[in-house]
Amino acid sequence: MNPYALYIKCDGSMNYDSKNTGGIDFEIVFPDSVGLESIRESYGRYEGANIERLELEALISGMEYIIELYEREGERLSNINTIIFITDRFRLNDNDGTNPFKIQEWRKNKWCNHEGKAIKNHDLLDKLDKKRKKTFKYRSQYCIY
Numbered sequence: 274m275n276p277y278a279l280y281i282k283c284d285g286s287m288n289y290d291s292k293n294t295g296g297i298d299f300e301i302v303f304p305d306s307v308g309l310e311s312i313r314e315s316y317g318r319y320e321g322a323n324i325e326r327l328e329l330e331a332l333i334s335g336m337e338y339i340i341e342l343y344e345r346e347g348e349r350l351s352n353i354n355t356i357i358f359i360t361d362r363f364r365l366n367d368n369d370g371t372n373p374f375k376i377q378e379w380r381k382n383k384w385c386n387h388e389g390k391a392i393k394n395h396d397l398l399d400k401l402d403k404k405r406k407k408t409f410k411y412r413s414q415y416c417i418y
Contacts, residue, residue: 275304275354275355275357276304276305276306277304277306277352277353277354277355278304278353278354278355278356278357279301279302279303279304279339279350279353279355279356279357280301280302280357280359281299281300281301281302281335281336281338281339281356281357281358281359282299282300282302282359283297283298283299283328283331283332283334283335283358283359283360284297284298284299284328284331284360284361285297285322285324285326285327285328285329285330285331285362286324286327287322287323287324287327292320292321293320293321293322293323294318294319294320294322295318295319295322295324295327296315296316296317296318296319296327297315297316297319297327297328297330297331297334298313298314298315298316298331299313299314299331299332299334299335299338300312300313300314301313301335301338301339301342303353304352304353306352307349307350307352307353309346309349312338314334314338316330316334323393323394324362325362325364325365325370325393325394326394326397328360328361328362328365329365329394329397329398329401330397331360332358332360332365332371332401333397333400333401333404335358336358336401336404336405336407336408337404339356339408339411340404340407340408340411343410343411347411350411356408356411370398371398371401371402373402373405376398376399376401376402377402379392379395379398380399380402
């Protein structure tokens with residue numbers, strides 16, 4: 274682990290019931306040098322979702338929390354050099370589904386891939402990409418694993 278990194282562990286979970294309900298949570302783990310306890314947030318029930326959508330919601334919620342945190346505690350967080358978001362959905366790491374270059378290309382292609390097929394959850398991918406850009410205001414090193 275990077276001793277100067279801020280880690281945000283994001284997760285979504287499904288009930289796989291008739292309404293496809295689920296929820297999201299994230300945990301923010303600060304470097305020891307910051308002197309803050311970890312923060313854990315969970316958010317209610319979603320209906321009509323799929324697991325990838327919930328994972329994206331968790332990543333976006335974590336990013337929104339980090340942006341607000343930096344606005345309040347920026348000076349206290351000044352020695353953090355990297356922000357690392359962690360998800361257990363392999364497809365949502367920066368080498369695949371949340372890659373900013375892929376998102377930019379999909380956006381140019383009206384949210385279709387190179388085969389002309391629609392990109393699922395493109396509304397959340399768009400929102401995630403915009404939130405990611407806001408986090409660059411606070412730290413230029415940023416990634417989703």
